[in-house]
Amino acid sequence: MTQPLLKIEGLKKHFPTTTGGAFSKVKGTVKAVDGIDIEIFPGQTIGLVGESGCGKTTAGRTILKLYEPTEGKIVFEGKDLAPLSPREMKPYRAQMQMIFQDPFASLNPRQTVGSLIAAPFEIQGITPEGGVTQEVQRLMARVGLNPEHINRYPHEFSGGQRQRIGVARAIALKPKLIVADEPVSALDVSIQAQVVNLLEDLQNEFNMAYIFVAHDLSVVQHISDRVIVMYLGKVMEEADKTDLFTHPRHPYTKALLSAVPVPDPKIGRTRERIILKGDLPSPVNPPAGCVFNTRCWKAQDRCRTEVPQLMQIGTNHRIACHYPED
Amino acid sequence: MSVFGIFAVLPMDPAALTCGKACYPAVIEANRHRLGLDVPVQVQYGRFVKGLFVGRTYGEGQAKIECPAPAFGYSFNRHECVTTLIKDALPVTLSLAIGAFILWISVGVGLGILAARRKNQWPDRAATAFVLVGTSLPTFISGILILLFVGLKLKLIDPLNMGRWISPLEDPVAWFRTFIFPWIILALAYAATYTRFTRSTVIETSSEDYIRTARSKGLSEKVILQKHTLRAAIAPITTMAGLDFAGLLGGAIITEQIFNLPGLGRLSIRAVLQDYDLPTILATTILAATFVVIANLLVDIAYAYLDPRVRVA
Amino acid sequence: MTNSNSAKPFLEVKNLNVAFPTEDGLVKASSDISFNVARGETLAVVGESGSGKSVTSLAVMGLHNRKTAQISGQAFLNLESGPVDVISADEEVVRKLRGKAMSMIFQDPMSALHPYYSIGNQLIEAWSLYNEGSKEDGKKRAIEMLDLVGIPAANKRVDEYPHQFSGGMRQRVMIAMALINNPSLLIADEPTTALDVTVQSQILQLIRDMQKEFNMALILITHDLGVVAEVADRVNVMYAGKIVESGSADDIYYRPDHPYAIGLLNSIPRVDQIESKRLVAIPGQPPSLIHLPQGCSFRARCEFAERVPGNLCATTVPTLDQKSTDHFSRCHLPESELVKARVEIGGRK
Numbered sequence: 003m004t005q006p007l008l009k010i011e012g013l014k015k016h017f018p019t020t021t022g023g024a025f026s027k028v029k030g031t032v033k034a035v036d037g038i039d040i041e042i043f044p045g046q047t048i049g050l051v052g053e054s055g056c057g058k059t060t061a062g063r064t065i066l067k068l069y070e071p072t073e074g075k076i077v078f079e080g081k082d083l084a085p086l087s088p089r090e091m092k093p094y095r096a097q098m099q100m101i102f103q104d105p106f107a108s109l110n111p112r113q114t115v116g117s118l119i120a121a122p123f124e125i126q127g128i129t130p131e132g133g134v135t136q137e138v139q140r141l142m143a144r145v146g147l148n149p150e151h152i153n154r155y156p157h158e159f160s161g162g163q164r165q166r167i168g169v170a171r172a173i174a175l176k177p178k179l180i181v182a183d184e185p186v187s188a189l190d191v192s193i194q195a196q197v198v199n200l201l202e203d204l205q206n207e208f209n210m211a212y213i214f215v216a217h218d219l220s221v222v223q224h225i226s227d228r229v230i231v232m233y234l235g236k237v238m239e240e241a242d243k244t245d246l247f248t249h250p251r252h253p254y255t256k257a258l259l260s261a262v263p264v265p266d267p268k269i270g271r272t273r274e275r276i277i278l279k280g281d282l283p284s285p286v287n288p289p290a291g292c293v294f295n296t297r298c299w300k301a302q303d304r305c306r307t308e309v310p311q312l313m314q315i316g317t318n319h320r321i322a323c324h325y326p327e328d
Numbered sequence: 329m330s331v332f333g334i335f336a337v338l339p340m341d342p343a344a345l346t347c348g349k350a351c352y353p354a355v356i357e358a359n360r361h362r363l364g365l366d367v368p369v370q371v372q373y374g375r376f377v378k379g380l381f382v383g384r385t386y387g388e389g390q391a392k393i394e395c396p397a398p399a400f401g402y403s404f405n406r407h408e409c410v411t412t413l414i415k416d417a418l419p420v421t422l423s424l425a426i427g428a429f430i431l432w433i434s435v436g437v438g439l440g441i442l443a444a445r446r447k448n449q450w451p452d453r454a455a456t457a458f459v460l461v462g463t464s465l466p467t468f469i470s471g472i473l474i475l476l477f478v479g480l481k482l483k484l485i486d487p488l489n490m491g492r493w494i495s496p497l498e499d500p501v502a503w504f505r506t507f508i509f510p511w512i513i514l515a516l517a518y519a520a521t522y523t524r525f526t527r528s529t530v531i532e533t534s535s536e537d538y539i540r541t542a543r544s545k546g547l548s549e550k551v552i553l554q555k556h557t558l559r560a561a562i563a564p565i566t567t568m569a570g571l572d573f574a575g576l577l578g579g580a581i582i583t584e585q586i587f588n589l590p591g592l593g594r595l596s597i598r599a600v601l602q603d604y605d606l607p608t609i610l611a612t613t614i615l616a617a618t619f620v621v622i623a624n625l626l627v628d629i630a631y632a633y634l635d636p637r638v639r640v641a
Numbered sequence: 642m643t644n645s646n647s648a649k650p651f652l653e654v655k656n657l658n659v660a661f662p663t664e665d666g667l668v669k670a671s672s673d674i675s676f677n678v679a680r681g682e683t684l685a686v687v688g689e690s691g692s693g694k695s696v697t698s699l700a701v702m703g704l705h706n707r708k709t710a711q712i713s714g715q716a717f718l719n720l721e722s723g724p725v726d727v728i729s730a731d732e733e734v735v736r737k738l739r740g741k742a743m744s745m746i747f748q749d750p751m752s753a754l755h756p757y758y759s760i761g762n763q764l765i766e767a768w769s770l771y772n773e774g775s776k777e778d779g780k781k782r783a784i785e786m787l788d789l790v791g792i793p794a795a796n797k798r799v800d801e802y803p804h805q806f807s808g809g810m811r812q813r814v815m816i817a818m819a820l821i822n823n824p825s826l827l828i829a830d831e832p833t834t835a836l837d838v839t840v841q842s843q844i845l846q847l848i849r850d851m852q853k854e855f856n857m858a859l860i861l862i863t864h865d866l867g868v869v870a871e872v873a874d875r876v877n878v879m880y881a882g883k884i885v886e887s888g889s890a891d892d893i894y895y896r897p898d899h900p901y902a903i904g905l906l907n908s909i910p911r912v913d914q915i916e917s918k919r920l921v922a923i924p925g926q927p928p929s930l931i932h933l934p935q936g937c938s939f940r941a942r943c944e945f946a947e948r949v950p951g952n953l954c955a956t957t958v959p960t961l962d963q964k965s966t967d968h969f970s971r972c973h974l975p976e977s978e979l980v981k982a983r984v985e986i987g988g989r990k
Contacts, residue, residue: 053838053839053840054837163926190689190690190864191866191908191909192908192923195908195920195922196923196924202919217837220867220909223910223912225910243915247913248915257839259912261838261839261841261842262867263841263842263865263867263871264870264871264911264912265867265894265909266894266913267871267890270870270871270872277843277846278839281809282807282839536752537749537753540704540753541754541815544704544744544745544819545739545740545767545818546737546739546771547766548736556755559755559757634757636756636804637802
């Protein structure tokens, strides 16, 4: 068995909320990520899904130490990165990169495309063979951009093209792991497929691992090997892709899947839909016991008081639920 | 407290300033004692604060001076309790501030709304020109200009009356004539900023989604402007206005000087530049600071009333 | 042949064009748009950004700035009192139809409600525009509507402010506000795009229920082909400002004729299809609406363009032709080639 590339254990990220004002006191905490475990192997794609407030974006950023973890271990190739200072993290950053969601906000509008993609080289002090410019142009061509546009500015590109710039920047140092935070959500449908295909091709070429954070279950289903479903900072269910989508065991996963619209009128008209009552609770004030109990149709007393632990329910299949579905 | 602290470390000796150039040291020392300057700073401060509530007595016997509460100190140069000086100056500044405020709000905001509604058409361009003039012309230039060419030439201002305070209750016409030009000058300076700010706030608000919703409900443009756009734009304008007004209450120094109005501005500037009248300076500074603090509080309350999102549940 | 208005579609759009002059040139936002919607029917308008899907509906509602937008064509609302062409009618006439005969809800419920007025106030405002009555009557109706759209404790929440509601709840409030005067036409512009998927299904269900309740014509504008499949009776697929295909939902999903529609359906992943076959992406990007290419707007991205004899795609804009009953497509591809193409694509899957 190969060693996992990255092993996250008990990762937590809590944000204190303050009373504000001159003498602000800590009032409470937003438990954005409240204890998650992830194991990822080279070349594998883990899909991290959930709705707003589930903590998936925070998790992605904490894994790359863009936020300092409140608790937990981030073991990358055997080394725990959690306690490292920003300076100590620097050499590892070359191997762990991020692709952001918003193709308009994640690129500095005052920098040319060339300098944006070359930035990782500069920061890490690496000069690629043949020089930076040549490598940047090669990267641009690889992601489907015209290398002649190297001196243009982000606003001269479309949304899909800007996302490709972000991808080029992320793969410049040939990282082993990429955290992709909703990389296609802001794109038009016909462009989404292009970028998804690009990401898959690159993964095959460089054997990169992806943590694919998204709310769009259709895309996650397509690209992932394993899927982790989050709700209010906690893991509800995790399984291999096929298992999760054909045989979900957690009520939330079931409801989530039944809510995803399918582009097929016959299925759309006849499908059994589980409609959850109520709204997503605020992460500032999560429910006691199982965080999902306020919307779960099976909730019993135990669910309101006892937090369910993640337990094995099948091969590579774990859920946190007192009364799993069959 | 910090204002007091600054005065305590000033290099000038307040006692020495109390009696002019040719002064016997004995007199200085006597005055020092009378003013209570011969005790440590903390005690001075304590006495000062106490004086604010119950009034203060300087010296004993024949040379006793009593200043009723709130006692800010005693001005040797003017031979008056500072409180009296302030009481005299305050109505002037109040008249100036309130009048100017009404004028600049109505002109500034009104023009701003007009400019926003007729964006890029001639009213908008005229308003922009107005903004340019208003913000670039310093009050001392506009003040002098208007004094010379309008006030005096057209005999609208009575030069004999300048420098005196005439209560509106006694002689409203004279009161009006005293203040109309200072009002115009001050309003010109402020209105320009408000025009620009109102214009951009209204334009920004007009493109908000909820305005589109209002339109889709079938509301007329007039109602949309009044009930929706302006309601949203008012809040930031109120904040600005409150603070500007408070600042003006501290005394519009230049304007008062040019028009020779005996307000707080002139009082404080004389105290600083001419008399080194420390108690007066102390008092006017504290007063100005107090106005700003109160204004901040009122503005916060007003904002909470206007914007329900700010209210704490 | 009855003459009753229930037989005629409620909305009849004929050759509608909307263009905006800009610094860079004239943006032909939508061209040659014709369609009908009957009461009780749901028409989905599908397209990506820049396809012109919203522009037409905004024109019907009269929400474009008449001084700047260039709108031509007709859009008839067949009211009880007779048909009204909202494009040529007086602005005041159209205004009085908004919120009464036709209503619209928009994409982002977070910003669509005025933050400074209570939702009760905003609902009553909509109601009192078209109803005689006191504020108390208005409030009663407001509470009724909030109840109808599923807001719990409506009589208390009616006095609350928008920021005290979640996104899903706000959208419900928007729906309540749009329906408070019993409109005959509801236009929903991306009503669920900004919402979480579990909330999305709640809102779609609500919209469908409300449509039945009020027997409205419903136009649903979206880019999400999954949503369309769940809700639509008929579908208009839009690209670069034109309708490129129009038909029943079954027609579009099971027998698409236009290469864009075909390409789109092949490029979207589905939750219910677990094979990880590669997505067949449509190459390239949509054209600029200022400099539309000559001929067919989709030609640059179309893999079938060469199969059309005579280089027609490059020279002539195809017309929206009927291919089968109530199924129209704007494409030069002859039937024989289309059949071959379908077989090919089927083999790729």
